[in-house]
Amino acid sequence: MTKSDMVEKIYEKIGFSKKESAELVEMVFDIIKNTLETGEKIKIAGFGNFVVKEKADRRGRNPQTGEEIVISARKILTFKPSQVLKASINAK
Amino acid sequence: MTKSELVERLVDENSLLTRKDSEIIVDIVFDSIRNALKSGEKVEIRGFGSFTIRNRGPREARNPKSGEIVQIPAKKTPFFKTGKELRDRVNNS
Numbered sequence: 001m002t003k004s005d006m007v008e009k010i011y012e013k014i015g016f017s018k019k020e021s022a023e024l025v026e027m028v029f030d031i032i033k034n035t036l037e038t039g040e041k042i043k044i045a046g047f048g049n050f051v052v053k054e055k056a057d058r059r060g061r062n063p064q065t066g067e068e069i070v071i072s073a074r075k076i077l078t079f080k081p082s083q084v085l086k087a088s089i090n091a092k
Numbered sequence: 093m094t095k096s097e098l099v100e101r102l103v104d105e106n107s108l109l110t111r112k113d114s115e116i117i118v119d120i121v122f123d124s125i126r127n128a129l130k131s132g133e134k135v136e137i138r139g140f141g142s143f144t145i146r147n148r149g150p151r152e153a154r155n156p157k158s159g160e161i162v163q164i165p166a167k168k169t170p171f172f173k174t175g176k177e178l179r180d181r182v183n184n185s
Contacts, residue, residue, distance in 0.1 A: 002138075074183050079171075089169070090167050
C-alpha cells in the first residue's frame with residue numbers, strides 16, 4: 001500500500017484528477033511533516049499520535065569494538081497507536 | 093495538531109477545496125493505512141516513514157490488584173519507523 005492507492009481512492013470518491021489527487025495527498029503529508037518539524041505533535045483520533053520526544057545524552061557501546069561512546073542528545077519521532085487501531089488490527 | 097486542524101489547514105492551502113472534501117481526503121489517508129495494516133500489508137510512505145505489524149508473543153503477567161497470574165495471548169501491534177528525511181528534519185529543527 002502506498003500513496004498511489006490513496007490517490008486512486010480520492011480520484012474515485014471525489015472526482016479530482018489523478019494529478020490533483022496526488023498533490024493533495026502530498027500536501028497532507030507535507031503539513032504533517034512541517035508540524036512535527038516544529039516539535040508540535042499530531043493527534044489523529046482513531047489512529048494514533050505522532051509525538052516528538054527529546055532524548056538526553058546517554059552512554060553506549062560500540063558492539064564491534066566494545067568501546068564506550070556517548071550517544072548525543074537528539075529529538076526522535078514516536079508513534080503511539082490508538083486503542084481503536086490496535087483493536088482493529090487484532091480483530092479477526 | 094488534531095485531525096480537524098489538519099483538515100482546516102488543507103482547506104487553507106487550497107482555496108478550491110471544500111471542508112467536506114478535505115475531511116474525506118484526510119480520512120482516506122488514514123483509513124488506507126489502517127486497512128492495509130489490517131490485511132497484514134506493510135505501508136511505506138516515501139519521505140515520511142513506514143508502518144508494519146509486529147507480532148508480540150504470548151506472555152504471563154500479574155493482575156496488580158489480586159496478584160493472580162494471567163496469560164496474555166499473542167497479539168499484533170502496529171509499528172512506525174520514521175523515514176530518514178523526516179528523522180533528520182525532526183532532529184535538526
